[in-house]
Amino acid sequence: MKEAANTLVRILIAKSVAETLLVGVIAVLFFLEAFPPFFHGWGEATPRSIAGWVVNDAAPWDRVEVQIFIDETFMGNSLADRSRPDVVAAGWARDQWHGFEFPSPAVEPGEHEARVYAVHAGIEGTKRTLQLIGDPIRFRRNADGTLVDLNSRMIR
Numbered sequence: 001m002k003e004a005a006n007t008l009v010r011i012l013i014a015k016s017v018a019e020t021l022l023v024g025v026i027a028v029l030f031f032l033e034a035f036p037p038f039f040h041g042w043g044e045a046t047p048r049s050i051a052g053w054v055v056n057d058a059a060p061w062d063r064v065e066v067q068i069f070i071d072e073t074f075m076g077n078s079l080a081d082r083s084r085p086d087v088v089a090a091g092w093a094r095d096q097w098h099g100f101e102f103p104s105p106a107v108e109p110g111e112h113e114a115r116v117y118a119v120h121a122g123i124e125g126t127k128r129t130l131q132l133i134g135d136p137i138r139f140r141r142n143a144d145g146t147l148v149d150l151n152s153r154m155i156r
Contacts, residue, residue: 039118045139045149051101054080055093065119
């Protein structure tokens with residue numbers, strides 16, 4: 001009887017370990033699908049725009065859809081398909097067509113924060129997630145409409 005109880009305990013422990021491993025694998029796969037680590041890029045404020053670049057390492061020839069939020073408000077979307085030869089020269093991309101540019105945003109003069117996100121479509125396009133590209137872009141809009149980048153930035 002004692003031997004049967006010990007066998008049962010071992011089987012239950014093995015079952016628990018197997019279930020834990022299965023749940024862990026499913027969680028990692030879900031995370032990688034929902035929040036892919038494939039995008040990298042950078043953005044900055046120029047005098048007349050918020051501009052930058054983004055590359056999808058999983059599909060380096062594809063153009064990435066990007067969205068911009070300023071002070072947590074959606075301001076627009078675009079396709080990162082502008083020429084950025086500096087990105088190729090730095091070794092971040094295989095071709096130069098990964099740049100984006102959003103015209104000077106219609107915000108009040110003063111300090112603001114822009115966040116640019118890469119849009120990732122899930123399996124069969126049924127869900128879309130956003131991944132922040134680079135760091136938030138702190139900028140000031142002057143009374144004449146020009147933008148001043150408040151972060152020291154360079155291609156990374």
